[in-house]
Amino acid sequence: MKIQVFAKPSAKANTIRQIGDNQFRISVTEPAENDRANQAVLRLLAEHLNVSCGSLSILKGHQSRQKWVGISKK
Numbered sequence: 001m002k003i004q005v006f007a008k009p010s011a012k013a014n015t016i017r018q019i020g021d022n023q024f025r026i027s028v029t030e031p032a033e034n035d036r037a038n039q040a041v042l043r044l045l046a047e048h049l050n051v052s053c054g055s056l057s058i059l060k061g062h063q064s065r066q067k068w069v070g071i072s073k074k
Helices: 036-049
Strands: 002-008 015-020 023-027 056-060 066-071
Touching: 002 036, 015 036, 023 036, 036 056, 036 066
Parallel strands: 002 023
Antiparallel strands: 002 066, 015 023, 056 066
């Protein structure tokens, strides 16, 4: 399964909002450096979807605010 994520790094608070069937808008407090924001996005999404963080991976958009995240069954 693929999910489209619109990420906002360096936000005031960690928030997640579903804006479509497979679309989320995620704000994280981590800055977009050294992959910290990407890891925070994956942790927050895993918690929201009730899956392990290891089952999520960024398929496309590592350096973009628009990302495609894949969910594998582990």
